Amino acid sequence: MNTEKLRNFLGSVPLHIVIIGFCVIWLIPALGLMVTSFRPVQDANETGWWTAFSEKPGAAEYTQYCGKCHGEDGSEIAEADLGDTEYIESFRRSLQIAATFNREYNGEIHLAEDDRPDDQQLADILAHLRRQTGLDERPQFTITNYEDAIVGYRGTTNYEADCEAGTQSVDLTCDFAQDLTNPRGMALAFRNSLFVAIPATILPLILAAFAAYAFSWMDFKGRIWFFAILVGLQVVPLQMTLVPISRIYFQLGIGGTFLGVWLFHTGFGLPYAIYLIRNFMGSLPRELFESAYLDGASHWTAFLRLALPLSMPALASLAIFQFLWVWNDLLVALIFLTGRNPVMTYQINNLVQSLGGGWHLLTASAFLSMLLPLIVFFAFQRYFVRGLLAGSVKG
Amino acid sequence: MASVTYDHVTKKFGEDVIAVNDLDIHVNDKEFLVLVGPSGCGKTTALRLLAGLEDVTEGVISIGDKVVNDIPPKDRDIAMVFQSYALYPHMSVFDNMAFGLKLRKMDKAEIQRRVSEAAEILGIEVLLDRKPRQLSGGQRQRVAVGRAIVREPNVFLLDEPLSNLDAKLRVQTRAEISKLHQDLKTTFIYVTHDQVEAMTMADRIAVMNAGKLQQIDSPQNLYNSPNNKFVAGFIGSPAMNFFEAHVRKSNGSLVVDAETFNVEIPKEKSKAYQKHVDTAVIFGIRPEDIHNPEFAPPGINPQPVEAKVDVVELMGNEIVAHLNSGSKSYVARVDPRSEYKVSAYVQTVFDVGNMHIFNKETEEVVR
Numbered sequence: 001m002n003t004e005k006l007r008n009f010l011g012s013v014p015l016h017i018v019i020i021g022f023c024v025i026w027l028i029p030a031l032g033l034m035v036t037s038f039r040p041v042q043d044a045n046e047t048g049w050w051t052a053f054s055e056k057p058g059a060a061e062y063t064q065y066c067g068k069c070h071g072e073d074g075s076e077i078a079e080a081d082l083g084d085t086e087y088i089e090s091f092r093r094s095l096q097i098a099a100t101f102n103r104e105y106n107g108e109i110h111l112a113e114d115d116r117p118d119d120q121q122l123a124d125i126l127a128h129l130r131r132q133t134g135l136d137e138r139p140q141f142t143i144t145n146y147e148d149a150i151v152g153y154r155g156t157t158n159y160e161a162d163c164e165a166g167t168q169s170v171d172l173t174c175d176f177a178q179d180l181t182n183p184r185g186m187a188l189a190f191r192n193s194l195f196v197a198i199p200a201t202i203l204p205l206i207l208a209a210f211a212a213y214a215f216s217w218m219d220f221k222g223r224i225w226f227f228a229i230l231v232g233l234q235v236v237p238l239q240m241t242l243v244p245i246s247r248i249y250f251q252l253g254i255g256g257t258f259l260g261v262w263l264f265h266t267g268f269g270l271p272y273a274i275y276l277i278r279n280f281m282g283s284l285p286r287e288l289f290e291s292a293y294l295d296g297a298s299h300w301t302a303f304l305r306l307a308l309p310l311s312m313p314a315l316a317s318l319a320i321f322q323f324l325w326v327w328n329d330l331l332v333a334l335i336f337l338t339g340r341n342p343v344m345t346y347q348i349n350n351l352v353q354s355l356g357g358g359w360h361l362l363t364a365s366a367f368l369s370m371l372l373p374l375i376v377f378f379a380f381q382r383y384f385v386r387g388l389l390a391g392s393v394k395g
Numbered sequence: 396m397a398s399v400t401y402d403h404v405t406k407k408f409g410e411d412v413i414a415v416n417d418l419d420i421h422v423n424d425k426e427f428l429v430l431v432g433p434s435g436c437g438k439t440t441a442l443r444l445l446a447g448l449e450d451v452t453e454g455v456i457s458i459g460d461k462v463v464n465d466i467p468p469k470d471r472d473i474a475m476v477f478q479s480y481a482l483y484p485h486m487s488v489f490d491n492m493a494f495g496l497k498l499r500k501m502d503k504a505e506i507q508r509r510v511s512e513a514a515e516i517l518g519i520e521v522l523l524d525r526k527p528r529q530l531s532g533g534q535r536q537r538v539a540v541g542r543a544i545v546r547e548p549n550v551f552l553l554d555e556p557l558s559n560l561d562a563k564l565r566v567q568t569r570a571e572i573s574k575l576h577q578d579l580k581t582t583f584i585y586v587t588h589d590q591v592e593a594m595t596m597a598d599r600i601a602v603m604n605a606g607k608l609q610q611i612d613s614p615q616n617l618y619n620s621p622n623n624k625f626v627a628g629f630i631g632s633p634a635m636n637f638f639e640a641h642v643r644k645s646n647g648s649l650v651v652d653a654e655t656f657n658v659e660i661p662k663e664k665s666k667a668y669q670k671h672v673d674t675a676v677i678f679g680i681r682p683e684d685i686h687n688p689e690f691a692p693p694g695i696n697p698q699p700v701e702a703k704v705d706v707v708e709l710m711g712n713e714i715v716a717h718l719n720s721g722s723k724s725y726v727a728r729v730d731p732r733s734e735y736k737v738s739a740y741v742q743t744v745f746d747v748g749n750m751h752i753f754n755k756e757t758e759e760v761v762r
Binding site: 291 | 446447448467468469473474475477478479480481483484485494495498499542546
């Protein structure tokens with residue numbers, strides 16, 4: 001009995017290792033982004049995210065090269081007190097430290113030519129000294145990146161520091177609530193994204209549900225052909241229609257408006273949505289609907305009271321797909337919404353352009369834009385459970 | 396309360412498939428009519444035509460004296476119990492039963508009254524808050540019936556409502572539906588492929604085959620005097636035995652000559668068979684009219700036939716014996732005291748008082 005258990009366990013070990021391995025490999029990049037998004041800007045620019053949890057370099061080098069004459073706290077030599085903040089602040093670059101090595105103290109060269117640290121070690125030592133004297137004191141992790149991303153701060157330190165010093169840029173008021181509406185901030189973009197994604201999800205869903213019911217349970221001429229054509233429309237590539245539709249939009253005066261984006265996403269979401277929901281509704285038992293008609297239901301009631309609630313699993317999964325697609329869409333927003341109403345993807349795209357290496361803001365923004373999809377997914381996932389139909393018909 | 400009339404109703408699917416062919420039935424008010432036939436015979440289609448779920452191709456259907464051909468299902472005042480029950484999976488039992496009433500804008504108290512009344516009749520009061528998936532097959536079937544009852548319709552349609560139940564429950568529910576019919580005093584039209592259900596429940600049975608009505612009559616008449624070979628073979632279990640045979644004259648009386656055996660036709664029947672002398676016919680006799688001579692009941696008209704035993708099925712109350720007489724095989728239900736051994740030669744007697752002769756071409760009965 002026990003050996004059998006053990007054998008079963010051992011037999012499943014390789015499988016588990018492989019599965020866990022896959023999960024870890026998938027998650028590592030996301031983990032890196034997340035860690036980076038919480039690191040202070042200087043750290044993010046200087047070192048990789050995997051060093052965030054390890055000791056800062058420099059302490060060992062300091063002990064090796066400088067510790068023997070300056071002492072552990074750096075104050076042995078009074079005229080070059082390495083524990084003195086002002087003195088250290090005068091070393092703007094590591095080269096200036098290197099220059100001090102050539103000076104003579106008490107008649108001998110400070111550090112012998114063949115016993116000098118290389119450039120990297122020198123930089124580490126300077127960083128160590130600046131930390132020691134409290135010049136570069138900063139926490140291991142910080143949420144200022146998120147603050148900066150939300151209000152659209154684009155300076156060299158961070159929003160709070162600049163506001164304290166009064167050196168913030170002109171588009172910031174330093175009143176947090178008011179800065180949430182900064183057009184360069186992710187807060188406004190978040191609102192815009194919501195404003196785009198929610199109607200652009202609900203509209204096609206409602207229309208598709210109506211159409212799916214008609215295609216499944218209403219008799220009209222050419223039903224099959226009509227459906228085939230509709231499904232066939234899925235082959236039209238979105239990119240092909242960008243130019244003609246944007247021309248039409250600007251002629252109609254809805255270019256750059258939310259209405260335009262809603263219509264566009266609805267149009268391109270519908271064929272697939274109808275196809276998916278029709279297949280689901282069509283597979284509901286015919287007798288259910290016949291029974292409802294005999295019970296006195298019109299098509300409208302049968303749709304509302306039967307087809308819609310029973311199609312919830314399909315509607316929910318479609319809603320998730322459509323929402324994520326619209327939420328993550330950059331192309332349509334870029335062309336039809338333009339910068340007048342920036343959405344999150346648009347804003348992140350701008351960060352890349354204007355900051356290039358601003359990883360701390362980029363990663364924080366990326367995580368802000370992931371927040372809602374995650375919530376949506378976990379909120380709807382219970383609709384994925386099977387067996388909602390169980391018990392309606394035998395068999 | 397209403398009668399139902401099918402007036403030469405035909406239903407075609409497409410151009411070629413004729414599901415119901417010239418169906419002509421009048422169902423009386425408060426009658427329990429069973430439509431029976433093998434699968435694909437059009438009985439369910441006939442029911443769906445009445446329900447309005449299919450359109451009539453030709454002919455007229457009326458409920459009471461109202462022609463309903465163009466009336467939508469919801470206005471026909473009928474209720475239907477589906478084979479699959481078709482309960483609304485996302486509604487409680489109460490809501491399932493109340494659905495039709497709510498749609499008809501019935502007053503809340505009245506809905507409550509009707510549903511609890513129906514639930515009481517069916518013994519499902521405690522299930523009212525459950526969802527269909529929490530019910531057993533038998534309970535679901537009751538809910539489906541309950542949903543029809545609360546509507547208090549003019550006509551009840553039942554489409555094989557018992558076919559998904561186990562054997563024991565089926566027998567029990569059969570009796571309950573009969574009782575329900577007596578209590579409700581409404582027209583019932585019941586579709587089944589099971590002739591036992593048909594025989595036990597019906598006031599009249601309509602036997603259908605290949606879209607055509609074969610015969611409509613009371614169960615006893617159907618059993619005793621089937622119109623044709625199909626009805627004779629369909630009603631009764633095990634089915635009637637058929638033999639290819641000739642009728643010929645012998646010693647002043649008529650004889651059925653089935654090559655391997657001869658049986659004499661009783662005098663009172665000879666007259667009808669006179670004109671079929673020396674033509675090929677089909678001779679039919681039910682297994683229960685074949686007896687072991689030792690235990691044959693008195694008052695029958697026995698004709699001896701010798702046979703070899705092929706298979707013996709002991710049922711307890713009887714023995715179903717599969718017998719061979721030369722190249723002809725037949726089934727007999729004989730007394731359980733008979734000592735029939737496989738491969739043994741035994742004597743049987745045919746009670747020719749209950750024999751049937753069918754025209755070989757038309758398969759119509761000769762009377």
